[in-house]
Amino acid sequence: MIGISNVFNKLKNRENNELHIVIPEKQDMIFDAVNIDTNNACNQRCRFCFTDFDENKVNMDIETFKSVLKVLPYVQDDIGGGYGFYFSCIYEPTINPNFLEYLSLLPPIAKNKCFMTTNLARPMSKEFIKKMLSSNIHLINISIESLNENNFEYITQNKKFNTFKNNLELLEEVINENKNDIPYLRFVSILLKENKNEIVDLIKYTHTHFPIVSHEIRTPFINEYENMEWNKKQFMTKDETQDIINQIQSIGYSVDLIIESVEDLESLYEDNAVQSKDDEDMYTEASKRLRKVEDYEYLFLRINSDGTCVDKKSNEPEKIPLTNTEDYFKQKLFDLYENKANVAYCQKFEYDNVIKGSSFIMMDNLIENDAILELNGWCCPDRKVNINKLIIRFTGANGDIHYCYASTKIRPDADEFKQKEEGWCGGYATYIAKSKLKSENYTVDFLYKDYSGDTICYEWDCSIKLN
Structure with missing residues (x-):
């Protein structure tokens, strides 16, 4: 069992176990x-x-x-x-x-x-x-x-x-x-x-x-x-x-x-008409918000003939300045990325009991730009967990702790591991604003809810060193 009081000891304990240090890939911010x-x-x-x-x-x-x-x-x-x-x-x-x-x-x-x-x-x-x-x-x-x-x-x-x-x-x-x-x-x-x-x-x-x-x-x-x-x-x-x-x-x-076809069209309308019967918990609400910022067109700008600009954050037309225009677009881009991360941020995550789990965690992409740190990959947790209820915890070397909701995705590309585990595989993606991070090094934990309400913690066997 892992108690809350032990969270700050994790970084030290993992260093003793020879954690690998991973440096995120540095990327420029860019509009799609x-x-x-x-x-x-x-x-x-x-x-x-x-x-x-x-x-x-x-x-x-x-x-x-x-x-x-x-x-x-x-x-x-x-x-x-x-x-x-x-x-x-x-x-x-x-x-x-x-x-x-x-x-x-x-x-x-x-x-x-x-x-x-x-x-x-x-x-x-x-x-x-x-x-x-x-x-x-x-x-x-x-x-x-x-x-x-x-x-x-x-x-x-x-x-x-x-x-x-x-x-x-x-x-x-x-x-x-x-x-x-x-x-x-x-x-x-x-x-x-x-x-x-x-x-x-x-x-x-x-x-x-x-x-x-x-x-x-x-x-x-x-x-x-x-x-x-x-x-x-x-x-x-x-x-x-x-x-x-x-x-x-x-x-x-x-x-x-x-x-x-007509049948495809009918199916689309049927899908849109079906209302979810799941209880609206914090994970469900976060999932809805994440779908918006992870939408294909989120990092888009719409520029109209009257010189106004619309982004997916405000959806309101805004006059483009004719001076310092490049700075305007750079700030617009920064704001969209940071808002994407802020949507994933969990202000408060409460848990009484955490059970330590054992699972292989794959980090496909670890990306850093001026605004955010982005993680995505897949893992195969215990079958008793609900793979749609995931919080990713960042623990800093200076003692700062952050919790982020994760979008959970099907990962059919993880074929070999899925076959080995008989198809049990959960994909994930999350983002955290750089402005919230107070340390240079962070360990990462995956906190899944099981069906009895307990939290099962899976520790990633690497730590992140920010650029």
Whole structure:
């Protein structure tokens, strides 16, 4: 049994047992993505689109755009999956009168980070397309829903099919004249009942005429917006979607498929309707908070055409300063990281009885930046514990003690150990703000609740030395 009075002796005892000292990997703080729109308008009204269009059109001014570019060093590279610097997010960038000038302002660092999406539906000259392709853009997404005039005009609610088709032909011409130094190209099509018979031909067309990295086919986004009911009616049965998937896969081109069926949609709504019957204890509440800060889009910024910025901490628009802008973005980044850690912090953890357990603890990542210390890995505790009820305790050499909630995750990658333990394996992740740490060295304990209410303590056989 381990009493509370013995906590401060642990560091000394572990040093006698020759604890390994581990130094966290030092990493820079970085936004996963920054989404920017230089205007809040579009030249189409695609039926599947989730965007609400404000009648008050606003184009970002040049000075604001120059200031926004100071965030680029603190943004993840475009590695796919939505990471990077979105030169356009939910509106059409090419209709901004200053579009080409904005592109010319992108510095070389943007070549690895910046991508944009366009519908190619505004009139473009050959020179316009040349300038677009010669900019420091890493990737250009092109929306293509149909090459049938009637279908195109019905889906996009835009009578500019000939403009779109002409731009595609000009794009191909420019690329053929200069294939060596152009951005990556990627086409995106929304699978609808109106274009389902065209999808295979669209894929063949884009791969035949353009040097693309991929063609994404996906079903519409479903959310609470004006066109939701129309979008829901576009979903097909599992058999129908599987038939389309089989056709696509048979042609052998690089295609990203994000296709859901009516059955998938029904299952989603059923899952959202089910309410948890578990008692709302501190672990459950902490789990909800952690899910928000660990969300894929938490380390994102949304920058609007009016020069306001929205983050996932406040969700309130804030005017971006035109002076000391780089410091503003650095502070914004620090605040997001620190808030992520503060969400995990347990202000008070009470326990009367702690039982010492024995388990292998794996630390996959131990990361430190200016704001936080992050731990994640997996372990195989005793089967009587509840792996969803975990507190991670940090004990400092100076006597400071900190308790942090941990998100508990399935770890299918720990195959060998899972097989050995017949599948009993718990993943974990936690964060602690550097501002709370008063020592240079810390030991780490994993405090699980068992089903009888006792706390079982597993000691990690290393100690952490901060940078």
